[in-house]
Amino acid sequence: MPAFDLPAVCGFSITNVCNGACDFYGFARDKTLTGPARYTDAGAYSRALPILHRRRIRYLTLQGGEPQVHLEVVRLVSQTVAAGISCALITNGWFLSRYVKLLATAGLCQLIVSLDSDDRAQHKRNRGLDGLDGRFGRRHRPGAHLRPASPSLGSRQPPRRLWRLAEYVAAPEIR
Numbered sequence: 001m002p003a004f005d006l007p008a009v010c011g012f013s014i015t016n017v018c019n020g021a022c023d024f025y026g027f028a029r030d031k032t033l034t035g036p037a038r039y040t041d042a043g044a045y046s047r048a049l050p051i052l053h054r055r056r057i058r059y060l061t062l063q064g065g066e067p068q069v070h071l072e073v074v075r076l077v078s079q080t081v082a083a084g085i086s087c088a089l090i091t092n093g094w095f096l097s098r099y100v101k102l103l104a105t106a107g108l109c110q111l112i113v114s115l116d117s118d119d120r121a122q123h124k125r126n127r128g129l130d131g132l133d134g135r136f137g138r139r140h141r142p143g144a145h146l147r148p149a150s151p152s153l154g155s156r157q158p159p160r161r162l163w164r165l166a167e168y169v170a171a172p173e174i175r
Helices: 042-054 073-082 096-106 120-127 159-169
Strands: 008-013 057-063 086-091 110-115
Touching (some): 042 057, 042 073, 073 086, 096 110
Parallel strands (some): 008 057, 057 086, 086 110
16 A cells, blocks of 8 residues: 655644633633633643654644634744644634734734624624624735635535625635
């Protein structure tokens, strides 16, 4: 049998804390954590990256909880990219106004915004983040370049609704 030497993918949860209140999500702010709040130590993470690279990890997605509640999320992205690993981040979008320009400058290659519905009102109810729907259309990072990607859906959507969903998230800052 031939040996395949393919690059690998890694999903890395950098915190178990989330600012959202999603009913379907175990890390939601209104649920009791099974232990203390945890945040990945940036020093330990930096030491782990060469090991991941040696094991052919070439694409890493930072996730959580909500990764943007981690105070060193930009540093983690920068360290990942410096290790020769492409870095993506999956987020509920709440903190994009604070971080998106910094994340792009740090080398983030893909930003994935998790959505629960193509309907703004339903998405708002699902997330428990009042005002989240209004944040997607703001301009945050002129000149930064992130590759557009498909939105991540917390619930299954019929294909005919995907166009409406794409219009919902097609904010100028992530096109």
